[in-house]
Amino acid sequence: MISDNKDIYRVLKEAKTVAMIGCSPNEYRTSNYAAKFLQERGYRVIPVNPQAKEVYGEKSYDNLTDIPSDVQIDIVNIFRNSEFSAEAVQDAAEWKKKTGQDPVLWTQLDVSSPEAEKIAEENELIYIKNRCIMVEWDRNFK
Known part of the structure; x- marks a missing residue:
């Protein structure tokens, strides 16, 4: 588990693509704002939401x-209720078994569970x- 600010800085600095589980197409949802925020800072954000066709131009x-397994995912950002x-x-x-990739799992506030x-x-x-x-991006790059 990562909790050190230096490690979080490294993850954010090295990442290029974020798969966002629970990314909403509704602009009033926090996950939507977070997707836009990350895109504006140069990350590719791939939404994972069976209720959406696309979010900010991404399928x-x-x-x-x-x-697709040829897509490199650096961070899996979980934006769902802790029960999920x-x-x-x-x-x-x-995903790791299927692709051999080892993305960092990132749970938003109050999303983690034992x-x-x-x-x-x-x-x-x-x-x-x-x-x-x-918040972590702002803390590390502003």
């Missing part, structure tokens, strides 16, 4: 594992717990 996928976080982390573990953390640990996934990606 939305029903599930993380539906994203374990399922999202399991999907990231499946079960999600356990799944991440069992699958050797790097995990950032309950941190707002926008």
Whole structure:
């Protein structure tokens, strides 16, 4: 698990593509604002939401594992209620097995759960717990 600010800075600096689970096309939702925020700072944001066709010009996928395996994902940002976080982390573990990629899991504020953390640990996934990606970006790059 990552909690050190230097490690968070490194993750944000090195990342190019963020898959955002729970990214909403509704501009009044925080996940939508976060997607726009990250895009404006140079990240490619791939929405994962079965209720959306696209968000800010990016095709939305029903599930993380539906994203083509040749797409490099650096961060999986989980923007769902904590009751769904374990399922999202399991999907990231499946993505890792399918592609050989090792994205950083990033859970937004109050999104992590003990079960999600356990799944991440069992699958050797790097995990950032309950941190707002926008706040951390501002803290590190403003």
